[in-house]
Amino acid sequence: MENWFAALTVFEKVYWIVAIAGSAILLVLVIMTLIGGDVDDLGDVDTDIETDTGIDFQFLSFKNLMGFFTIFGWTGIACIENEVSTSLTVIISVVCGLLMMLAMASLFYYLAKLQSSGTLKLSNAVNQIGEVYLTIGANRTRIGKVSVNVQGTLRELSALTDEDHDLVQGNVVKVQEVTDTGILIVNLLNK
Numbered sequence: 001m002e003n004w005f006a007a008l009t010v011f012e013k014v015y016w017i018v019a020i021a022g023s024a025i026l027l028v029l030v031i032m033t034l035i036g037g038d039v040d041d042l043g044d045v046d047t048d049i050e051t052d053t054g055i056d057f058q059f060l061s062f063k064n065l066m067g068f069f070t071i072f073g074w075t076g077i078a079c080i081e082n083e084v085s086t087s088l089t090v091i092i093s094v095v096c097g098l099l100m101m102l103a104m105a106s107l108f109y110y111l112a113k114l115q116s117s118g119t120l121k122l123s124n125a126v127n128q129i130g131e132v133y134l135t136i137g138a139n140r141t142r143i144g145k146v147s148v149n150v151q152g153t154l155r156e157l158s159a160l161t162d163e164d165h166d167l168v169q170g171n172v173v174k175v176q177e178v179t180d181t182g183i184l185i186v187n188l189l190n191k
Contacts, residue, residue: 012080015093019073026066058108064101072097122178125150125157129174129189136160136167136186146173146186159184 008016058064076093084092130148133156137144140160144167147156159175160183161167173186 011086012077015073015076015080017073018069019077022066022069022073026063026070029063029066059101059105061105061108063108064104067100067104068097071100120150120155122150122157122182122184125175125178125184127175129172130186132159132167132169132171132173132186135169138163138165138167142166143183146175146184148175148184157184158182159186161186161188163188 005013005016072093075096076089079089079092125148128148128150130146132144133147134145136142136146136159139162143158143160145156146159147154149155150157159173160179161173162185167173167186167188172189174189175184175186177185179185
């Protein structure tokens with residue numbers, strides 16, 4: 001092994017060292033991520049691109065830099081093995097490394113956008129169709145319950161109605177509004 005490494009040129013040695021070191025560190029980061037280790041605090045230097053969702057696009061982070069060095073090193077080795085010129089090897093390996101950084105940043109950005117806070121927003125119930133679960137008194141005289149799909153989950157929520165008659169179990173209703181106290185105002189769907 002020593003004879004092989006000693007026979008390499010300085011240019012080849014740099015690429016081999018970068019490739020092996022980058023791969024080893026990236027492998028450790030991946031393993032820590034998979035087993036739940038917290039690798040987010042390992043010196044992130046974030047370049048943010050603000051979006052209306054509040055999730056930042058992180059191009060410069062430790063993980064992305066390790067991805068850059070790994071792909072940079074292995075691409076350079078592949079170019080050297082195929083007898084590509086030195087300047088073209090550097091250009092190709094830098095471009096491939098940057099593309100890897102962009103791919104990783106995009107992946108983490110879009111994965112972060114998939115997260116949901118889980119907070120119920122009753123305003124999302126407006127215009128939803130539901131079914132009366134517990135009788136709702138006419139003209140807002142008695143709070144009842146309706147089963148309505150809000151944010152992809154069937155929920156039982158308190159409701160009032162402006163109808164002139166009670167809404168009983170099984171009536172199909174449509175949510176018209178939500179009061180400041182979080183009570184749904186519903187009306188019979190088929191009048």
